[in-house]
Amino acid sequence: MEGVIVKGIGGLYYVDVNKEIYECKARGKFRHSGLTPMIGDYVVIEVDQDKTGVINEILPRSTELLRPVVANVTQAFVVFAFRQPDLNLELLYKFLVLCEHSNLKAIVCFNKMDLAEKEHRDIGEVLKNAGYEVLYLEAKNGVGVEELRKKIKDNISVFCGPSGVGKSTLLNSFIGRERMKTGEISEKVKRGKHTTRHSELMQVEEGFLVDTPGFSSLELDFISKEDLQYCFPEFEPYRDGCKFNNCVHYKEPGCLVKAAVEEGKINETRYKFYVKTLEETISRGSWK
Ligand SMILES: Nc1nc2c(ncn2[C@@H]2O[C@H](COP(=O)(O)OP(=O)(O)OP(=O)(O)O)[C@@H](O)[C@H]2O)c(=O)[nH]1
Ligand SMILES: [Mg+2]
Ligand SMILES: [Zn+2]
Structure with a gap:
């Protein structure tokens, strides 16, 4: 069977095959070849009756993100605010460089627009002229969230941006209902900053979302x-x-x-x- 790794904890990998989760170990051959399964990996698994199994094969990755470690991410929701915290324009530009370098489509999400001033949108215009898609959101009030939701399907999307801009709030607004239903609200997600310890792919709208902790700086020293x-x-x-x-x-x-x-x-x-x-x-x- 073929599936995608949605979570990895202590050498066990949770593989989603058409929304069924299988707990899998990795074949020893991966360790020997230095290839470690990552969340986001598309894998071929062999399963037992009890829904445990082994990962036999890792399919080639289209992208490899290192912070957090996720394979096959297709797009990044680059979330920033103009106020609380104040916009760090250089950091935003750095994130966009990182997205381009990692071959990810970047969608710039200016959140907390309830706190922004009119002139702030000039910065959004600059980015639109540079070729980026720009959304204006108020995650807290649900403004713009539907537009973002439409972009989830068929993608593995990562939320990135500085601390406190509302990444987890946005993500929770997408997963809230579905998680509630099954009664397994992820505490890790709720704690915001601590999400990353074990990153997780969350299935929403026929796509996957990944939260990340806020970065306050970013080095671009690996780009020639x-x-x-x-x-x-x-x-x-x-x-x-x-x-x-x-x-x-x-x-x-x-x-x-x-x-x-x-x-x-x-x-x-x-x-x-x-x-x-x-x-x-x-x-x-x-x-x-
Ligand atoms: N005014 C306002 N506050 C918001 C909005 N969206 C989120 N917040 C608040 O901003 C605070 C930080 O939100 P989080 O979602 O935890 O931010 P984060 O980006 O996940 O932060 P880290 O996990 O630290 O990286 C919370 O108190 C939210 O309620 C918004 O649209 N407007
Ligand atoms: Mg958070
Ligand atoms: Zn030139």
């Missing part, structure tokens, strides 16, 4: 100088026209990306963030 530009989707229409084909859109002459910044086609703050990140990469040296 050459790769960084590909994490900025708004550079795409221009980069092939640069004078040098190895242009990183920094100090090179004949750079169409820089020209687009000067013409106001690419947002200057976004470009400045790119340059700052690039300079950090360069100063770390070329061995990375």
Whole structure:
């Protein structure tokens, strides 16, 4: 049978096969080959009558997220607030770079709009112009939640963003009803910050959701100088026209990306963030 690992605790993996859960061990061969099953893995299992079984095969992963450790995530709900906590724009941009680098579709979710001011939406506009989908939400009041719900189907989606922005509130608004029914409300989810100890895939609307704890900082030091530009989707229409084909859109002459910044086609703050990140990469040296 084929299923997806929804939870892993102490060497046991819980595999969902059409909404039935099987408790499985991993074959020893995985340990020897250094391949560890991750939640999100699509696996082939062999089961006994009592619904326990073994994982025989791990199917190739489309993506591998490391914080939290989840395989095959297809999209990220990047949740931020403008107030409580105040928006850390640089951190938001870093999350978006990480999503691009990890091959995840990012959906920017500005939550707590009940506390935001009108001008704050200008930041959302910048991101829309860069090619991102942007949603405005009030998780506490259920505003915008239905729109987000529509995006769950057929995806493994991860909620990420800083602490206190409302990730768990959003997730709970999706799982609440279904969990209530079976009387197994996850305390781990409710405790917010402590969710991650054992991450879990939660099935909602024919898709899976994963909560994560809030991050207050993010290092992008694993992205090379050459790769960084590909994490900025708004550079795409221009980069092939640069004078040098190895242009990183920094100090090179004949750079169409820089020209687009000067013409106001690419947002200057976004470009400045790119340059700052690039300079950090360069100063770390070329061995990375
Ligand atoms: N004003 C307002 N408060 C909200 C909204 N959504 C959630 N909150 C509150 O924000 C607080 C933090 O929410 P959580 O869902 O725990 O935040 P989190 O992102 O999961 O935080 P961590 O687990 O620490 O990363 C809670 O007190 C929520 O009730 C909203 O739309 N407006
Ligand atoms: Mg939380
Ligand atoms: Zn260039």
